[in-house]
Amino acid sequence: MSDSAYGALYVVATPIGNLDDLSPRAARVLGEVAVIAAEDTRHSARLLRHLGLERPMLSLHEHNEAARVSQLAARLAAGDDVALISDAGTPLICDPGFVLVRELRDAGHRIVPVPGACALVAGLSAAGLPTDRFTFIGFLPAKGASRRARLEALAERDETLVCYESPHRIRDTLDDLATVLGERRVVLARELTKTFETFLDGSAEALLARLQEDPDQARGEFVVMVAGAPPRDxxxxxxxxxxxxxxxxxxxxxxxxxxxxxxxxxxxxxxxxxxxxxxxxxxxx
Known part of the structure; x- marks a missing residue:
C-alpha cells in the first residue's frame, strides 16, 4: 500500500450488480486499508462478507460527508490508508465523495483511483450509439417542468446524451423525451450486469408504449442514452x-x-x- 509516512485515500469502484466484476486489485485494497468509508455500511458489509473480509467501516453519505473530512484527514496523517466506496460502481459518479476528495487533495493528501465498474460506461459500451463524444447529465430534475426545461437546453447538442433514471420516474422521463426531442433514438439499459439485464432500443414514444405493455420492463435502475441532435442543414x-x-x-x-x-x-x-x-x-x- 502507501509507502509514505502519510496514508492514501483509495477511491475504489465496486460492482454494479455482478460481484465477479470486482477486480483483484480492488479486493486487495479493501482487505488492506485501515478503514473503509462507505455510502451505506450495511450494504457494503454484504460485499465484504462475500470477499471474506472484515474491516472497520464508517458511513460517508451526502448528509455527513463534510463532517467526515477532518476525521479521515487525521487518519491519513497518522499513516492509515483509507478506502472510499459507494453502494455500487465508481464513487463520485452521481454518488458521494466529491467533497472529501476535493478537500483531501487540496490539503496535499494522495488520492489513488482503483477503477472498475461504472454504469454509464457499461451502458454506452453496448448501446450502439456514438461514444466519441457524450454528455453525462446525471439525474434529470424530478419535477416535470424542470425536467423539460433541462431537456430543451440540451436539445441542440449533437453528442450522445446520457442520464440515470429511477423506476418510478422512467415513464415520465420517456414522455418528456418524446415531447422535447421527438423521434430520436433512445436506448434504455436496465439492471446492468444483473440477472434481468435488458437493453431496449427505439424512439422514446415506442419505448414508453413498451413499458406500458410490460410493467416488468419499468423495474430496476436505468441508464438512459439518447442520440444527439441531427446535423443542421x-x-x-x-x-x-x-x-x-x-x-x-x-x-x-x-x-x-x-x-x-x-x-x-x-x-x-x-x-x-x-x-x-x-x-x-x-x-x-
Missing part, C-alpha cells in the same frame, strides 16, 4: 449565424443600415436583403 446554419451577427450588431446600438453593410462585407450577398433582415430583427425586439 447548411443553409439553416448559415441563416442562424447571419441572424446572430445582425442581432449582436443591433444590440450594440449599430443602426440597421450599418449592420446590413457589415453583413454584406463579412458574408457576401445583397445589401438590400441584409437590410430587410436586420430591419425584421429590430422590429421583432
Amino acid at each position: 447548411e443553409s439553416e446554419q448559415a441563416t442562424l449565424e447571419a441572424d446572430q451577427l445582425l442581432a449582436a450588431l443591433l444590440a450594440e446600438g449599430v443602426g440597421v443600415k450599418q449592420a446590413a453593410a457589415v453583413a454584406t462585407r463579412v458574408l457576401g450577398g445583397a445589401k438590400k436583403a441584409w437590410y430587410a433582415r436586420a430591419q425584421a430583427l429590430k422590429d421583432a425586439d
Whole structure:
C-alpha cells in the first residue's frame, strides 16, 4: 500500500450488480486499508462478507460527508490508508465523495483511483450509439417542468446524451423525451450486469408504449442514452449565424443600415436583403 509516512485515500469502484466484476486489485485494497468509508455500511458489509473480509467501516453519505473530512484527514496523517466506496460502481459518479476528495487533495493528501465498474460506461459500451463524444447529465430534475426545461437546453447538442433514471420516474422521463426531442433514438439499459439485464432500443414514444405493455420492463435502475441532435442543414446554419451577427450588431446600438453593410462585407450577398433582415430583427425586439 502507501509507502509514505502519510496514508492514501483509495477511491475504489465496486460492482454494479455482478460481484465477479470486482477486480483483484480492488479486493486487495479493501482487505488492506485501515478503514473503509462507505455510502451505506450495511450494504457494503454484504460485499465484504462475500470477499471474506472484515474491516472497520464508517458511513460517508451526502448528509455527513463534510463532517467526515477532518476525521479521515487525521487518519491519513497518522499513516492509515483509507478506502472510499459507494453502494455500487465508481464513487463520485452521481454518488458521494466529491467533497472529501476535493478537500483531501487540496490539503496535499494522495488520492489513488482503483477503477472498475461504472454504469454509464457499461451502458454506452453496448448501446450502439456514438461514444466519441457524450454528455453525462446525471439525474434529470424530478419535477416535470424542470425536467423539460433541462431537456430543451440540451436539445441542440449533437453528442450522445446520457442520464440515470429511477423506476418510478422512467415513464415520465420517456414522455418528456418524446415531447422535447421527438423521434430520436433512445436506448434504455436496465439492471446492468444483473440477472434481468435488458437493453431496449427505439424512439422514446415506442419505448414508453413498451413499458406500458410490460410493467416488468419499468423495474430496476436505468441508464438512459439518447442520440444527439441531427446535423443542421447548411443553409439553416448559415441563416442562424447571419441572424446572430445582425442581432449582436443591433444590440450594440449599430443602426440597421450599418449592420446590413457589415453583413454584406463579412458574408457576401445583397445589401438590400441584409437590410430587410436586420430591419425584421429590430422590429421583432
